[in-house]
Amino acid sequence: MTPRPGRSDPAPPPPMPAVPAAPAALRLVVADDNPVVRAGLTALLSGRPDLTVVAEAADGRQACEAAELHRPDVVLLDVRMPGVDGLAALPFLVRIAPVLMLTYSGESETVREALRRGAGGYLVHGEFTADQLITAVRDVREGRAHLTPTAAGAVLDGLRHAPSATAHAPSPPNSAYSATDFPISAKNLSRMQPPVGQSSRFRLSVREAEIMDLIASGMNNQQIAATCFISEKTVKNHINRIFAKLHSTNRAEATAKWHGDGGDPR
Incomplete structure (x- = not known):
């Protein structure tokens, strides 16, 4: 059919605007x-x-x-x-x-x-x-x-109440547990269990075991406080509980027992 003069085909409708996808939950x-x-x-x-x-x-x-x-x-x-x-x-x-x-x-x-x-x-x-x-x-x-x-x-x-020694102490580690030392896998998740050696033997908590390790390394209370981001008073409280559990009266005796050289706990 011949189109009539003066008329044209209707323009196509404009495209619908794109609807943004909902963000994933x-x-x-x-x-x-x-x-x-x-x-x-x-x-x-x-x-x-x-x-x-x-x-x-x-x-x-x-x-x-x-x-x-x-x-x-x-x-x-x-x-x-x-x-x-x-x-x-x-x-x-x-x-x-x-x-x-x-x-x-x-x-x-x-x-x-x-x-x-x-x-x-x-x-x-x-x-x-x-x-x-x-x-x-x-x-x-x-x-x-x-x-x-x-x-x-x-x-x-x-x-x-941050201890003044913080400014003079070495930079503390990011964590008491180094993630790079223990990459996550089903095989080595067992390494995340609470310590089964000295800490369970002496009934020390994870924190007490951490502080006992620092004592054994030769740190004083001020250095332990700076390393663990706690006050010296808190360190002393932990040490008193550690000594009681290790049946020790001083750092040398506690360290010897911690390393297995001081006899079994009572």
Whole structure:
């Protein structure tokens, strides 16, 4: 058919604007030895369209296994858990993903130690709302520290009462546990178990074993305080407990027993 003069075909409709794809949901691992807390956190976090819990863990070992398997965006980690606790697992987990401590443990020393070992934030239960938790997860994912009041107070208190020897002491290690020494794998996760040698023999905690190692290396209280980011008073308290557990009255005697040269504990 011949088109009529003065008329043309209608112009094609303009293309529809591209709709940006929704960002992928942040993938989380929740580690807490209390199953009720784990279930509550999982329900809360997975109820958000931009968050999803890919795994739960009941202790530090399970947290590391889950993180290695799922490669999450953030790990939510309790401090006190049986077997491998949160502080022991931290140096390994932070190599995989940012870690947000989520715990009832608000002791100043614990807060500072968690941050020293690489935690990106520290929330104490009872000091935040659900929305604040969500904000903290996103902040930690982006590298922004997030602390609840108790944790923030612990950091400020540590700065106010930092031992004067810090300025003269060697730079402290990033962690009492070197992640480069123990790469994460299913085969060597057993090395994260609490020490089964002298520390279990004398019933020393992980922190006490760390300080006993420093005593045995010849450090004085001031140097230990600077190395561990704690006050000299706290060092003295630890040493008193160590001496009691090793049935020792001085550093030389404690060191001999620690090295296995001083007889068995009573």
